[in-house]
Amino acid sequence: MDVRAHVSVIFHLDKCIGCHTCSVACKNVWTDRPGAEYMWWNNVETKPGTGYPTRWEDQQKFNGGWQWDGAGKLRTRCQSKADSYLKLFYNPNQPNLDDYYEPFTYKYDDLFTAKLSDDQPTAVPISLITGEPIEIKSGPNWDDDLSGSPIYAENDLNLDKLTEEERNQLFEVERLTMFYLPRICNHCANPTCVAGCPSGAIYKRGEDGIVLINQEKCRGWRACVAACPYKKIYYNWKTGKSEKCVLCFPRLETGQPPACFHSCVGRIRYMGVMLYDADRVPDAMKVPDRALVESQRMAFLDPNDPQVIAAARKNGISEEFLDSAKNSPAWKYIMEWKLALPLHIEYRTMPMLFYVPPLLPVMGKSSNGTYNHDAKDFFTSLDQSRLPLKYLASLFSAGNVDIIEAVMRKLMAVRYFKRWQSVRDMDENDVNKILREARTTPEEVEQIYAMTAIPTHFQRFVLPPLQREEAIESSCSPEACKGCTGFSLEPTFHPRA
Amino acid sequence: MIDAFLFIGLPYIALIVATIGCVRRARFSKFSMSARSSQFLEDRQLLWGSAPWHIGIMGVLAGHGIALLLPQVWSYILTVPPAMYLIETVGVACSLLALAGLSTLIYRRLTSARIQAVTTTSDLLVVALLFLQVLVGLLSAVSFRYGSAWSTATVVPYFWSLLALQPDMSYVSGFPMLFKLHLIGGWLFVLLLPFTRLIHILAVPFQYLWRAPQLVIWNTTRRRKQALAASIRAESRREFIKGAAGVTGATGLLALGVSSKAINFFKGASQDPEAESALLEKKLQRLKLTAEERSYELERQRNTMILVAGYAELDAVKGKYFIDYAMAPGLAFKGKDGMPIVISAKCTHLGCTVSSTLDENGRIMCPCHISYFDILTGMPNPGAPAKAPLPQIAWALVDAGGKVLASNTPGQASGKVAAPEALAQSSLYITKPGKTAA
Numbered sequence: 061m062d063v064r065a066h067v068s069v070i071f072h073l074d075k076c077i078g079c080h081t082c083s084v085a086c087k088n089v090w091t092d093r094p095g096a097e098y099m100w101w102n103n104v105e106t107k108p109g110t111g112y113p114t115r116w117e118d119q120q121k122f123n124g125g126w127q128w129d130g131a132g133k134l135r136t137r138c139q140s141k142a143d144s145y146l147k148l149f150y151n152p153n154q155p156n157l158d159d160y161y162e163p164f165t166y167k168y169d170d171l172f173t174a175k176l177s178d179d180q181p182t183a184v185p186i187s188l189i190t191g192e193p194i195e196i197k198s199g200p201n202w203d204d205d206l207s208g209s210p211i212y213a214e215n216d217l218n219l220d221k222l223t224e225e226e227r228n229q230l231f232e233v234e235r236l237t238m239f240y241l242p243r244i245c246n247h248c249a250n251p252t253c254v255a256g257c258p259s260g261a262i263y264k265r266g267e268d269g270i271v272l273i274n275q276e277k278c279r280g281w282r283a284c285v286a287a288c289p290y291k292k293i294y295y296n297w298k299t300g301k302s303e304k305c306v307l308c309f310p311r312l313e314t315g316q317p318p319a320c321f322h323s324c325v326g327r328i329r330y331m332g333v334m335l336y337d338a339d340r341v342p343d344a345m346k347v348p349d350r351a352l353v354e355s356q357r358m359a360f361l362d363p364n365d366p367q368v369i370a371a372a373r374k375n376g377i378s379e380e381f382l383d384s385a386k387n388s389p390a391w392k393y394i395m396e397w398k399l400a401l402p403l404h405i406e407y408r409t410m411p412m413l414f415y416v417p418p419l420l421p422v423m424g425k426s427s428n429g430t431y432n433h434d435a436k437d438f439f440t441s442l443d444q445s446r447l448p449l450k451y452l453a454s455l456f457s458a459g460n461v462d463i464i465e466a467v468m469r470k471l472m473a474v475r476y477f478k479r480w481q482s483v484r485d486m487d488e489n490d491v492n493k494i495l496r497e498a499r500t501t502p503e504e505v506e507q508i509y510a511m512t513a514i515p516t517h518f519q520r521f522v523l524p525p526l527q528r529e530e531a532i533e534s535s536c537s538p539e540a541c542k543g544c545t546g547f548s549l550e551p552t553f554h555p556r557a
Numbered sequence: 558m559i560d561a562f563l564f565i566g567l568p569y570i571a572l573i574v575a576t577i578g579c580v581r582r583a584r585f586s587k588f589s590m591s592a593r594s595s596q597f598l599e600d601r602q603l604l605w606g607s608a609p610w611h612i613g614i615m616g617v618l619a620g621h622g623i624a625l626l627l628p629q630v631w632s633y634i635l636t637v638p639p640a641m642y643l644i645e646t647v648g649v650a651c652s653l654l655a656l657a658g659l660s661t662l663i664y665r666r667l668t669s670a671r672i673q674a675v676t677t678t679s680d681l682l683v684v685a686l687l688f689l690q691v692l693v694g695l696l697s698a699v700s701f702r703y704g705s706a707w708s709t710a711t712v713v714p715y716f717w718s719l720l721a722l723q724p725d726m727s728y729v730s731g732f733p734m735l736f737k738l739h740l741i742g743g744w745l746f747v748l749l750l751p752f753t754r755l756i757h758i759l760a761v762p763f764q765y766l767w768r769a770p771q772l773v774i775w776n777t778t779r780r781r782k783q784a785l786a787a788s789i790r791a792e793s794r795r796e797f798i799k800g801a802a803g804v805t806g807a808t809g810l811l812a813l814g815v816s817s818k819a820i821n822f823f824k825g826a827s828q829d830p831e832a833e834s835a836l837l838e839k840k841l842q843r844l845k846l847t848a849e850e851r852s853y854e855l856e857r858q859r860n861t862m863i864l865v866a867g868y869a870e871l872d873a874v875k876g877k878y879f880i881d882y883a884m885a886p887g888l889a890f891k892g893k894d895g896m897p898i899v900i901s902a903k904c905t906h907l908g909c910t911v912s913s914t915l916d917e918n919g920r921i922m923c924p925c926h927i928s929y930f931d932i933l934t935g936m937p938n939p940g941a942p943a944k945a946p947l948p949q950i951a952w953a954l955v956d957a958g959g960k961v962l963a964s965n966t967p968g969q970a971s972g973k974v975a976a977p978e979a980l981a982q983s984s985l986y987i988t989k990p991g992k993t994a995a
Contacts, residue, residue, distance in 0.1 A: 141765065141766055144765065146608075148592070148611075148761075148762075149607045149608050149610075149611040149612075150596060150600070150603055150604045150607050150608050151596060152604075154596055154597065154600070156596065156597055156598070156599070156600045157597055157598055157671070189598070189671055189674045190670040190671055190673070190674050191674075192670060250771070251771070254770070254771055254772050255770035255771060257765075257772075258762035258765040259760070259762050259765075260762070260764060260765070260768055260772055262772065263772040263773060263774045264771065264772065264773045264774070265773075265774060265775075265776060266773045266774060266775035266776070267775065267776060275588055276587035276588055276590075277587070278591070279590060279591055279592055279757065279760040279762065280591035280592045280593060280594050281592060281594075281762065282594055282596065282597070295594075295597045297595070297597050297598055297675060298675065299588070299591070300591035300592065300593035300594060301588075301591055341771075
């Protein structure tokens with residue numbers, strides 16, 4: 061058992077309102093630079109929709125992630141070691157600018173310098189690359205809220221799993237539904253970008269699992285852009301280096317959650333430590349698609365198990381880290397309640413970002429103008445749900461509908477129970493039946509409710525002290541480093557109030 | 558003077574600047590080390606530019622590299638005619654491919670607005686120079702045939718003389734202009750390497766072939782040590798065993814090879830006597846050749862006249878080879894008037910030795926690139942690869958008593974002329990340039 065700690069992330073999609081505040085916070089902190097304008101380390105997609113870059117889920121085209129032929133090793137889909145050298149000159153799997161969008165601004169100066177005339181002056185859009193006037197044809201969230209649109213939503217790859225009838229129903233005006241999918245780098249446990257980097261510039265930090273690109277070692281071969289199935293590595297066209305989400309590690313190291321987490325209006329984001337067995341990582345993803353979610357769960361270790369704690373101590377994981385692992389909201393969502401699921405686990409990278417799938421678009425099917433719920437069989441709406449579970453399964457459980465259904469039942473049970481508590485419009489026996497069928501208990505429901513609806517800042521973000529002072533020590537004296545790192549060593553935020 | 562700068566000064570400046578510059582850039586300006594790919598901004602034309610360019614130029618450079626670094630291997634391969642034709646054909650094909658790719662890249666760089674946003678002056682300079690360099694290289698390969706062969710005997714020793722710090726530009730100073738340009742261009746690129754995007758040549762990621770797929774870095778010293786211990790314990794044990802087995806196997810094989818030699822050494826056992834004497838004979842032969850050459854040199858330094866042959870040995874059709882004062886080959890014929898014709902046999906094209914037999918038109922032929930030289934004037938035939946005439950060599954006919962019967966110094970009027978019957982007993986000498994026969 062090789063116990064490692066990982067700073068893991070939960071996004072609760074039922075709470076996401078699609079306001080893009082996270083994206084803007086990230087843009088302002090990290091990517092407001094020449095060459096990085098088009099990068100959205102954090103972006104929010106409307107589902108069903110095509111995402112950013114357009115149709116990034118299409119691995120027939122982009123060839124990201126790992127491939128497993130049922131036996132033997134996992135192989136990077138984008139390249140073998142031999143042909144990776146030919147792909148240095150031209151990488152057929154790399155998305156180009158048009159798969160994203162041409163970054164633009166407006167010629168605001170024209171508003172002030174225009175000569176007096178009868179017409180209102182206008183600020184024409186210009187490209188941030190060439191400086192020439194352009195016609196804006198796409199943007200980072202171009203299909204925002206356009207569910208049901210034949211140009212955008214219909215091209216969502218996850219709809220391929222649905223039958224023709226289900227697809228058609230989804231695009232009837234009365235049944236239109238959507239939800240938001242915020243995406244950052246998944247900081248995978250078995251990342252393809254690291255495996256694909258010819259220069260060895262991408263690495264996983266041992267202490268917290270953050271995946272980073274060493275800008276001094278990166279030689280701009282762009283293999284990582286192709287290798288990452290989530291297209292969360294971006295090529296800086298100006299510096300000739302690749303860049304990605306750094307999970308705001310300088311903020312984490314001073315006890316603050318990342319900028320996108322901190323600014324989240326819907327408070328959908330949670331962060332906590334997960335302990336996992338690094339020995340299981342190489343083989344965990346060598347199982348059929350249906351079993352992937354469960355196989356990833358098997359790699360996680362219980363932070364309350366004395367054996368695990370002993371092994372973790374032996375591996376140099378500090379007491380503070382172990383403490384935060386015990387209080388981790390991630391552990392609760394992923395392992396205790398089994399509500400949070402990884403995005404597209406079939407890419408086999410073991411993403412360490414988990415989503416609580418959205419219930420609202422599923423439940424909200426109406427007939428004759430009223431929401432349908434049948435007191436005799438409370439979960440029938442799942443079978444005839446507005447958004448077919450198959451669609452969610454394609455996103456969050458590699459097509460395994462049973463897993464999605466279990467999550468949905470539990471989420472519904474929480475709602476039925478809390479409604480019954482305050483409204484008392486149901487028979488107590490019925491409520492208990494619902495809880496039984498959802499395989500939960502009133503205690504668990506209360507916990508889920510508390511963590512979902514009314515958590516405090518420090519319940520959502522249980523950040524371990526990352527011992528920045530020690531990290532600096534390894535390369536230079538902390539006193540000498542103070543100036544050059546740009547961040548004060550004094551904690552500006554106390555981790556636990 | 559200018560040649561000395563271009564073929565000795567420039568190479569050393571380029572090598573020193575490139576070495577220091579590349580080390581500096583790799584150590585202190587790591588962030589600037591990038592291929593600076595522009596595929597992201599434009600990828601359709603790039604496919605038809607970058608791929609053929611890189612494949613073509615790597616093929617060409619591979620040929621240059623093998624010839625420079627393993628000249629013996631290279632010239633051995635070239636002794637097989639089909640192999641030489643194949644190499645020449647592949648070389649020309651590769652440079653055509655490279656030129657086509659580069660043209661596409663230049664066109665793309667000049668026409669695409671997006672690409673211009675990331676184009677610097679140095680990028681333009683580099684692509685322009687690359688185009689010229691490959692073009693000049695291709696032209697010299699086509700106009701002076703079998704470059705793979707003759708350059709191995711000229712450019713390679715020049716290159717090694719530079720590396721051995723005994724620069725000798727005589728190998729290349731006689732080259733045609735076109736080929737000189739190509740050489741100078743080569744040194745120019747060495748000079749530009751650390752200052753331009755060409756630096757990406759040094760960033761080829763070979764380590765990717767053997768590195769493990771996942772890379773984990775620990776930031777704290779304590780944990781880094783623990784991680785190392787843990788990783789040896791668990792994750793990489795298998796890899797370690799595999800590596801150790803490989804190393805042991807290789808060491809074993811090596812030891813096996815060394816041990817037989819070692820045993821022989823300690824036993825004091827000799828080779829079989831026949832092989833030993835053969836080896837000794839070979840060494841002696843080599844020493845003799847060297848001694849002979851040195852004695853020639855000495856002779857030419859001391860004497861104002863060198864014996865070529867007896868008058869009777871001269872023939873009107875089959876020339877007699879000798880070594881002239883410049884230690885280059887020369888040829889002596891008997892002319893129609895009975896006077897000797899003495900002419901240099903070093904082809905003025907690329908320095909091959911001209912054949913000794915006259916054809917029906919009174920010409921001798923250089924077998925390397927088929928130039929015909931008239932022995933009376935030294936002039937090459939029109940359209941021959943050689944443009945300059947073979948120089949005449951000063952000579953004198955001397956009788957047994959040491960009396961000069963006849964002599965000839967090129968550029969001057971003929972000296973004394975003797976009766977044919979007196980000549981029969983005389984011998985032909987060449988005379989030191991600048992000194993007239995006494």
